[in-house]
Structure formats: structure tokens, C-alpha cells
Amino acid sequence: MTVKRKPYILLCIIAVLAALLGIPRLFSMDYYLHIFVMSEIYAVLALSLSLLVGFTGQVSMGHAAFYGMGAYASAILSLRLGLSFWVTFWMAGLLVGTVAYLIGRLVLRLRGHVLAITTAFFCVLVTVVMNNWIPVTNGPMGITGVPSPSPFSLFGVHAVIETRAQYYYLGLLFVACVVYFLWRIESSRIGDAMIAVRENEELAKSIGIDTMKSKVLAFTISGALAGLAGAFYAHYIHFISPVTFTINESINILVMVIFGGMSTLFGPILGAVCLTILPEFLRMAGELRLVIYGIALIVFIIWMPMGIWGTIQRILLPKGPEKTQG
Amino acid sequence: MTVTTIFFQQILNGVIQGCIYALIALGLSLVFGILEIANFAHGEFYMIGAFMALFSITFLGVPFFIAMIIAMIGMAFVATVIERVVFRPIVGKPLINSMLLSFGLSTALANLALYFFKADPRKITSGLASYRFSFLGLYITGERIAILVLSVFLVLLLAWFIQYTRTGKAMRAVAQDRTAAQLAGINIRRIYSVTFAISGALAAAAGTMVGAMFFVNPEMGFTVVLKSFVIVTLGGFGKIKGVIFAAILIGLVESLGGGFISYAYKDAYPFLLLILLFILKPEGLAGGK
Numbered sequence: 211m212t213v214k215r216k217p218y219i220l221l222c223i224i225a226v227l228a229a230l231l232g233i234p235r236l237f238s239m240d241y242y243l244h245i246f247v248m249s250e251i252y253a254v255l256a257l258s259l260s261l262l263v264g265f266t267g268q269v270s271m272g273h274a275a276f277y278g279m280g281a282y283a284s285a286i287l288s289l290r291l292g293l294s295f296w297v298t299f300w301m302a303g304l305l306v307g308t309v310a311y312l313i314g315r316l317v318l319r320l321r322g323h324v325l326a327i328t329t330a331f332f333c334v335l336v337t338v339v340m341n342n343w344i345p346v347t348n349g350p351m352g353i354t355g356v357p358s359p360s361p362f363s364l365f366g367v368h369a370v371i372e373t374r375a376q377y378y379y380l381g382l383l384f385v386a387c388v389v390y391f392l393w394r395i396e397s398s399r400i401g402d403a404m405i406a407v408r409e410n411e412e413l414a415k416s417i418g419i420d421t422m423k424s425k426v427l428a429f430t431i432s433g434a435l436a437g438l439a440g441a442f443y444a445h446y447i448h449f450i451s452p453v454t455f456t457i458n459e460s461i462n463i464l465v466m467v468i469f470g471g472m473s474t475l476f477g478p479i480l481g482a483v484c485l486t487i488l489p490e491f492l493r494m495a496g497e498l499r500l501v502i503y504g505i506a507l508i509v510f511i512i513w514m515p516m517g518i519w520g521t522i523q524r525i526l527l528p529k530g531p532e533k534t535q536g
Numbered sequence: 537m538t539v540t541t542i543f544f545q546q547i548l549n550g551v552i553q554g555c556i557y558a559l560i561a562l563g564l565s566l567v568f569g570i571l572e573i574a575n576f577a578h579g580e581f582y583m584i585g586a587f588m589a590l591f592s593i594t595f596l597g598v599p600f601f602i603a604m605i606i607a608m609i610g611m612a613f614v615a616t617v618i619e620r621v622v623f624r625p626i627v628g629k630p631l632i633n634s635m636l637l638s639f640g641l642s643t644a645l646a647n648l649a650l651y652f653f654k655a656d657p658r659k660i661t662s663g664l665a666s667y668r669f670s671f672l673g674l675y676i677t678g679e680r681i682a683i684l685v686l687s688v689f690l691v692l693l694l695a696w697f698i699q700y701t702r703t704g705k706a707m708r709a710v711a712q713d714r715t716a717a718q719l720a721g722i723n724i725r726r727i728y729s730v731t732f733a734i735s736g737a738l739a740a741a742a743g744t745m746v747g748a749m750f751f752v753n754p755e756m757g758f759t760v761v762l763k764s765f766v767i768v769t770l771g772g773f774g775k776i777k778g779v780i781f782a783a784i785l786i787g788l789v790e791s792l793g794g795g796f797i798s799y800a801y802k803d804a805y806p807f808l809l810l811i812l813l814f815i816l817k818p819e820g821l822a823g824g825k
Contacts, residue, residue, distance in 0.1 A: 269632050323574050323631050327765045331807040334762060338804040461639050497651050504644025511637040512625045
């Protein structure tokens with residue numbers, strides 16, 4: 211990243227970390243903590259999608275399919291084979307990553323609208339399979355009784371993950387790892403190649419970048435991370451069903467990425483947190499909740515196409531850092 | 537009934553379904569070709585059109601055909617207003633904006649309809665369903681014959697309009713090159729409005745027909761819009777003949793697959809077909825835009 215690090219930025223980071231760690235003490239109600247844990251899951255989903263949409267410039271509407279596959283894979287593995295969450299979590303990521311690789315090889319030849327729409331079809335297809343492959347997925351009834359992560363001892367520390375606060379800390383670790391992982395990718399040559407693909411695919415090809423490889427890599431990583439988020443979700447909620455992983459969820463995640471601002475690491479997190487908390491306020495509107503949501507989305511896209519973070523940056527930094535311009 | 541009769545009955549149903557899909561997909565394809573917008577709210581145009589026809593019949597007591605015309609005119613007007621207020625500010629912006637915008641519109645319209653009309657399915661009574669004809673062991677109702685004739689007529693009318701009228705020619709010019717069309721003195725704002733009006737009217741006609749054959753409810757739009765995108769992708773964006781052909785193909789695949797393979801996966805066949813085609817013939821579909 212090209213933003214110059216100043217001393218006060220370090221201070222800010224420490225303050226934010228302290229605030230994040232202190233949240234379970236400040237908001238001890240289960241309801242609030244649940245919203246925070248969901249924000250973490252959505253943060254991972256939005257971050258992983260932003261690698262594809264924001265960095266590589268490929269719009270996918272199939273993210274919920276990978277999220278759902280991760281959830282189902284982990285739930286089925288742990289219930290049928292009796293494996294621990296600590297094993298099935300990684301297996302789900304690996305499995306979904308493999309599927310994402312294969313799908314990516316197939317669909318990334320397409321561009322623009324056609325790619326977006328084709329990935330949307332893929333998402334619909336996965337939902338249809340979840341609903342109808344009853345021996346494995348239990349159909350529309352979903353899978354109940356997905357176990358919590360088993361207790362473990364690491365370096366002499368004994369830990370259980372059962373309460374919402376414990377899930378919150380586990381999720382925080384998860385988000386931190388994903389941010390670090392994506393930051394390393396995005397500041398490497400691989401990340402540069404991805405940006406080159408976004409800016410001008412033909413030009414990137416002409417200077418010897420294997421654009422297909424970059425796109426497939428972004429698609430695979432983004433799918434695998436969504437799979438991990440799905441596994442986390444399944445073992446947190448303990449119940450999964452096809453209605454959670456429909457195309458509407460894909461769009462929801464996409465909106466989070468746009469809302470926060472693409473092509474930064476902070477934007478998607480901001481979008482995920484805002485759009486997990488805001489709908490809770492809209493509950494007051496009752497039946498008209500989704501009408502308001504839809505209208506808000508229209509107004510937002512027309513007035514703030516660069517996302518919240520993009521707009522803040524444009525106001526605070528008149529010139530703007532180079533990499534954040536989509 | 538023998539297997540052959542069932543087979544031909546399913547083909548007949550598939551063709552009728554395909555004609556309705558063609559009406560919906562053509563509107564979507566026109567909007568895409570001319571404004572370069574993927575309009576996910578197109579399914580809601582179809583739903584609102586169906587409700588307009590339904591209410592014209594229940595409250596005004598007009599016959600089926602008049603109700604359909606009222607719905608088409610009404611929806612053409614609504615679509616024009618929507619284009620003006622919602623879509624015009626983002627013409628020429630990146631595709632992701634128009635997609636999410638139309639999703640917002642789709643969510644808002646579908647839930648508004650749910651709020652006012654409630655979720656219970658209703659049926660449009662055409663008064664033609666009681667006429668039944670049988671031919672070589674195949675059954676068809678008068679209603680379905682009317683739908684078949686009407687949809688073919690509308691498609692031909694559209695093809696004629698685009699091919700031969702001045703406005704139609706201007707639409708094709710804008711689809712080819714927006715700037716050049718503007719330089720040639722075409723008022724492209726008017727073309728945008730006309731395009732949306734046509735797409736809304738066709739969707740309303742399709743909604744009325746489906747409402748007569750099956751049901752009308754606020755959630756009917758979304759599956760249809762996705763299927764129409766399958767059709768437009770298969771047939772080629774902005775290509776009328778290709779879209780019609782693809783629409784009938786999808787109608788047949790659904791009806792035959794649903795009848796002979798498994799009904800549960802009926803909605804998945806169009807998507808499977810498309811993905812299969814991508815594997816077998818990637819260059820053909822990715823060509824053009």
C-alpha cells in the first residue's frame with residue numbers, strides 16, 4: 211500500500227484493537243454479540259469477494275454458493291464422520307477452493323455482464339441442489355445439531371468455544387488472519403498482476419501477465435475464504451438450510467463490498483459491519499423493511515458510487531491515494 | 537396416454553412457454569443492447585403488468601384482451617417513469633452499478649407489491665379456458681391457442697417495428713454506436729424512453745398470459761428474470777432471432793426435462809444447459825460483447 215504511515219496511525223490501530231477486544235465487555239447482551247459475530251462472518255465474505263471484484267475487476271454473483279458449500283461441507287463432515295470443527299473447517303476451505311478453481315477455469319473466459327450473470331446461475335444451481343439432494347443435504351429442512359468446536363489445548367491454554375463472546379474472539383482472529391493474508395497478496399506481485407487485469411486486461415496480457423491465471427487465482431482464493439466463512443457460520447448457528455445461501459445473499463455481500471468501497475481492505479469491512487447493523491434498525495419498519503432497503507440501495511448507488519470509504523477518502527485526501535481509485 | 541402422446545403434449549406446452557419467455561427476454565435484451573443495463577427489475581415489470589391486467593378484469597370487468605392492452609399501456613408508462621428517475625442517472629456507469637441498482641429496484645417493487653397485494657396466488661380469468669380442442673390425442677385449451685397466437689403476433693410486431701420504422705432504425709443505431717447515433721441527430725433520450733416502454737409493455741403482456749395459465753403473485757418475477765438472462769445469454773445480447781430461438785429451446789428443455797427426467801430439478805435445467813454449452817462451445821457464447 212502506498213499510504214505513508216504516520217505515528218498517529220499506529221495509535222489509531224491500537225485504539226481500534228482495544229475497542230474490538232473490549233466489545234464483549236461493553237455489550238454483554240447476547241443479541242448485540244450475535245450481531246457482532248455475524249458482522250465478522252460478513253466481513254470475511256466481503257473481504258474475500260473484494261479480492262475478486264475490487265482488485266481483479268471480475269464481478270461475481272455466486273459468492274453465496276461458495277459460502278453455502280463451505281457450510282454444508284463442514285456440517286456434513288462433522289456430523290457424518292464425527293470429525294472436529296478444527297479439521298472440517300480446513301477441509302471445507304480446501305473442498306470449496308477446489309470447486310472454485312474448477313468453476314473459475316470454466317467461467318472466467320467470460321467477461322462483464324455475462325460473467326456476472328453466469329455466476330448468478332451457478333448460485334441458483336447450487337441452491338436447487340441443496341434443496342433437492344435430500345439424502346445428503348436433507349433438503350429444505352436443513353441440517354440441525356451442527357456441533358460447536360471441540361475444546362482444545364494449545365501451548366498450555368485450555369479453550370472452549372461455546373458462548374457468543376468466545377465465538378466473537380475466534381471470529382476476530384479469523385478476520386485478522388484474512389486481512390493479513392489478503393494484505394500480503396495485494397502487496398505482492400500477484401496482487402499487482404490482479405490490478406493490471408482490472409485496469410486493462412489486453413494490456414496486461416501484452417506485457418506477459420498470464421491474465422487467466424491471475425483471475426483463476428483470485429476466484430479460487432475468494433471462493434476458499436467464503437467456504438471457510440461458511441464453515442464458521444455452520445458451527446456458530448448450529449443449523450443450516452438452503453434459504454440462507456440464495457442469490458439474494460450473494461447480492462447482499464456484493465452490496466457490502468460496494469457500500470464500503472472496493473479495492474481497499476478497510477472498505478469491505480466497513481460495508482459488512484454497517485450493512486449487518488443497519489437492517490436491525492430497519493426491523494422497526496416491519497413489512498416495509500425490504501422496500502426501504504431497496505430504495506436506500508438505489509439512492510446510494512446514484513449518489514455515492516464510490517462507496518462510503520471512497521467518499522471519505524475523497525473528502526479527507528483531496529488527491530487520494532493511487533491504488534484506491536477503481 | 538401413451539409415451540408418444542405425452543412427448544408431443546410436452547413439446548406443445550414447451551413451445552407455448554417458450555413464446556412467453558421470448559416476450560420477456562426480448563425486452564430484457566433490448567434494454568441491454570441499447571442502454572447497456574442488466575435490468576434485474578424486469579421480472580417486476582412482468583409481475584406488475586400481470587396485476588394491472590388482473591385488476592382491470594376484477595374491477596373494470598373488461599374482457600381478457602382489453603385487460604392485456606390496458607396492462608401493456610400502463611406498464612409502458614410505469615417503465616418510462618422508472619427509466620427516467622432511476623436508470624438515467626447511471627447510464628454509462630460501470631455494470632456493477634446498474635446491476636445493484638436494478639436489484640434494489642427489484643427488491644423495492646416486489647416487496648411493495650407484497651405489502652399491498654399480499655402473497656396469496658390469484659388467477660386471471662380469460663374466459664377462454666373452457667374451450668378445449670383435441671387433435672391427434674393432444675389437448676389444447678382455447679386460452680393457450682390465444683396465448684400462442686398473441687405472443688407470436690407481438691414478437692413479429694416488434695421485429696417489424698425495429699426493422700422498418702424510423703424509431704426502430706434509430707434504436708438499432710444507438711445499440712451499435714451511441715456517440716455516432718447522437719452525432720447523426722438521434723435524440724437518444726427519447727430512444728431510451730421508447731426502449732423501456734417497449735420492454736415494459738412486452739413484459740406486461742407476458743405477465744398477463746402467465747397469470748391466465750398459472751397464477752399471479754408478488755414473487756413471480758425473480759425466477760423469470762434469471763431464466764430470461766439465461767435465454768439472452770444463449771441467444772446473444774441484442775440479437776432478436778437468437779433470443780427467440782433460445783427462448784423456445786429453454787421452454788422445450790424445461791417441459792421435456794420436467795416431464796421425463798425429474799420435475800424437482802425443473803428450474804435447474806436451463807442453467808445446466810447453459811453451463812454445458814459453456815463447456816462444449818466456449819467461444820460461441822463469449823463472442824460479441
